Amino acid sequence: MSKSIGRVAYRPVGVLLGIAAGTVAGVIFRQVWKVTAGDGEAPNATDEDRGWGEILAAAALQGAIFAVVRAAVDRGGAVGVRRMTGSWPD
Numbered sequence: 001m002s003k004s005i006g007r008v009a010y011r012p013v014g015v016l017l018g019i020a021a022g023t024v025a026g027v028i029f030r031q032v033w034k035v036t037a038g039d040g041e042a043p044n045a046t047d048e049d050r051g052w053g054e055i056l057a058a059a060a061l062q063g064a065i066f067a068v069v070r071a072a073v074d075r076g077g078a079v080g081v082r083r084m085t086g087s088w089p090d
Helices: 003-037 052-085
Strands: none
Touching: 003 052
């Protein structure tokens, strides 16, 4: 099979996995924030009662968790497409 078949097969899978990854990453972030900060909710960037350090730490943690979850989900999806089609999606 050509590479284009793997690529085409991965597109709809990739979209669904991206949505799932965002949801999972959000859940993980909220749990990690509760444990590390001892606070129920992560701060919003416009929260007047929170300092710069807390805002930026929350954003960095959220970004790191999202990137790791997304990479794991993308890799797993690519492996699944290869098993189904015999072609690695680029």
